[in-house]
Amino acid sequence: MANNAYGIDLGTSNIKIYSRNDDSVKIEKNMIAIENKRSIFAYGDSAYEMYEKAPGNITISYPLSNGVIADIRNMETLIRFFLADKRGQMKPADFYISVPTDVTEVEKRAFYDLIKDANVKAKKIMVVEKAVADGIGMDIDVKNSQGVMIVNIGYDTTEISILSLGGIVLSKLIKIGGNKFDEAIRSAVRREYNLIIGNKTAETVKMNLKELESEGKAAVVYGRDIVVGLPVEREIPTKLVDECLKEHFNTIIDNVRIILERTPPELSADIFRHGLYLSGGASQVNHFAELLGKGTGLKVNCAEDPISSTVRGISQIIKNSHFRSVAHTIEGMTKK
Numbered sequence: 001m002a003n004n005a006y007g008i009d010l011g012t013s014n015i016k017i018y019s020r021n022d023d024s025v026k027i028e029k030n031m032i033a034i035e036n037k038r039s040i041f042a043y044g045d046s047a048y049e050m051y052e053k054a055p056g057n058i059t060i061s062y063p064l065s066n067g068v069i070a071d072i073r074n075m076e077t078l079i080r081f082f083l084a085d086k087r088g089q090m091k092p093a094d095f096y097i098s099v100p101t102d103v104t105e106v107e108k109r110a111f112y113d114l115i116k117d118a119n120v121k122a123k124k125i126m127v128v129e130k131a132v133a134d135g136i137g138m139d140i141d142v143k144n145s146q147g148v149m150i151v152n153i154g155y156d157t158t159e160i161s162i163l164s165l166g167g168i169v170l171s172k173l174i175k176i177g178g179n180k181f182d183e184a185i186r187s188a189v190r191r192e193y194n195l196i197i198g199n200k201t202a203e204t205v206k207m208n209l210k211e212l213e214s215e216g217k218a219a220v221v222y223g224r225d226i227v228v229g230l231p232v233e234r235e236i237p238t239k240l241v242d243e244c245l246k247e248h249f250n251t252i253i254d255n256v257r258i259i260l261e262r263t264p265p266e267l268s269a270d271i272f273r274h275g276l277y278l279s280g281g282a283s284q285v286n287h288f289a290e291l292l293g294k295g296t297g298l299k300v301n302c303a304e305d306p307i308s309s310t311v312r313g314i315s316q317i318i319k320n321s322h323f324r325s326v327a328h329t330i331e332g333m334t335k336k
Contacts, residue, residue: 004093006083007314009133010075010111012064013155013178013281015044016311017082020318025311028082032074033060043081052198066175067100067157068107069114076118083120092121096314096327098130100159102173112330126327128317129168130310131161134279136323137313138303142166143323146274147267151256151292152310153280155179158252160259162267166326170262174255178282180248181206188244189221193234197223205241209286213238242287249288253295260296275299281307 007018015030028044031051035041035058042050051060063075084090099111108127115125131150135142142148143166152159155178162170182202189195189202205219212219218235225232256276263271275298278289283306293300303309317323 004091005318006093006095007311007318008079008095008097008115009130009308009311009314010064010069010097011154011281012062012067012157014307015078015082016308018311018315018318020315023315025308025315026082027308027311030064030078031060031062032078033058034074040077040081043078052200065156067154067159067173068103069110072110072114072117075114079114079118080120090121092123094124094126094318095120095122096126096128096318098128098133098310098314100130100157100173101161101168101171102159109330125329127330128314128327131159131163131168131171132166132326133313133317134303134310135163135277135313136316136326137309137311138277138279138301140277142326147263147270148274149256149260149263149271149276149298151252151276151278151280151283153177153252153278153282153288155282158255158280160256162259162263162271164267169264169267170259172255172259174252176248176251177280178203178206178285181245181282181285184244184248185241188240189223189234189236190226192240193236194226195221195223195232195234196226197221205236206245206285209238209241210284213242213286238286245285245288246291249291250295252288253292256292256296272298275301277301277303279303279306279309 005020009016014027017026029048031047033042033047041058047060054060063071069075095115097111099108115122132142134150142163148163150161157177158174160172161168182199185202189197201221218237222233278300289300317327
């Protein structure tokens, strides 16, 4: 296997890149800041720092939306910046990229074309179904005949998949993820306290919820009071945040149940024995895992590192010939 190979998991919120060269994983925000519609002002974590704070001449955006590429030109630019070394140079390499299952063939092909057209000296481009890579990243041998259920909750979407024999038996992509959770927190704070808070503040509250609850503290937020129009500080009880998230949690659980109802009985038996697997950055939100367990009657196995489990799976595919067959070219994909 060539030493120079990259594994890429493009998320709406984070881009995860594995480099075979130094056996490392880089995780950065999948964001780009463009100044005066022309020049690149910042990208990655630096662009995220400026998000919701930039002047009108700087546009900050996510090139991905709902798990698919919305702005291919900006995404190509980001890929080049993330892959170039300190001298801005690139060596020829093999690329393995994860793609969601439940999207159109055209949307899948866009991931392949992204690498092909990004001017990154790609020798070979292989695609891997995201859920399969996710399973491998959680140390599941996806190539045997055991049925495996994986629920991956990302920033914009939740992908629910049943795997067996290295392939996807059933899959469903729903447009609910961490972004919707943040919106629900912002709406609840606005409704209860007449206070407008930013997306980043809502995200911070969401991520710290478990810690705040265990310490018995309220979440402290800063925002703009709608009535007087001035900046203020407020304490938000964690109970309010828990309540506003329940509706979205229940929608995800209902969709998991729908997939379970459609699962062949032999695979259902495997899932009942081993439980389902939960990954993705937004899967860590307080109480979600226990509500999912109650709603399905199944044991819930949480990924150790939910944000990077997919890219770690791709790294195993690159390093381990046992898993190499789950990756294929786009031509192989379109024959399915």
